[in-house]
Amino acid sequence: MVIAVVLSMIPGLSMQASMAIAGESAEAAQIDREVDAALKKFLEDTPEADIFRKEAIGILVFPNIVKGGFMFGAQYGKGALRKEGKTVGCYSTLTASYGL
Numbered sequence: 086m087v088i089a090v091v092l093s094m095i096p097g098l099s100m101q102a103s104m105a106i107a108g109e110s111a112e113a114a115q116i117d118r119e120v121d122a123a124l125k126k127f128l129e130d131t132p133e134a135d136i137f138r139k140e141a142i143g144i145l146v147f148p149n150i151v152k153g154g155f156m157f158g159a160q161y162g163k164g165a166l167r168k169e170g171k172t173v174g175c176y177s178t179l180t181a182s183y184g185l
Contacts, residue, residue, distance in 0.1 A: 113172075145167075154182070
């Protein structure tokens with residue numbers, strides 16, 4: 086009973102991991118197209134963000150992250166790192182969490 090009370094008082098525990106997807110592939114090309122569409126929509130919806138895009142050394146874009154859970158949660162997505170408008174790497178993110 087005491088353990089349950091202590092754990093319920095902790096707002097959340099989480100861990101994250103990101104890794105590069107090696108090599109060019111059809112999957113990388115698909116991610117690139119999704120990143121293009123996400124950046125275009127973002128800049129159309131938020132024109133003032135273009136100031137930051139121009140000054141940024143790189144932009145890491147995850148166009149689609151799937152999330153789910155109840156008490157235990159997880160999310161996963163794939164994206165790309167852009168430098169000077171060109172993709173320099175593809176990445177995936179995985180997060181797991183616990184909390185009430």
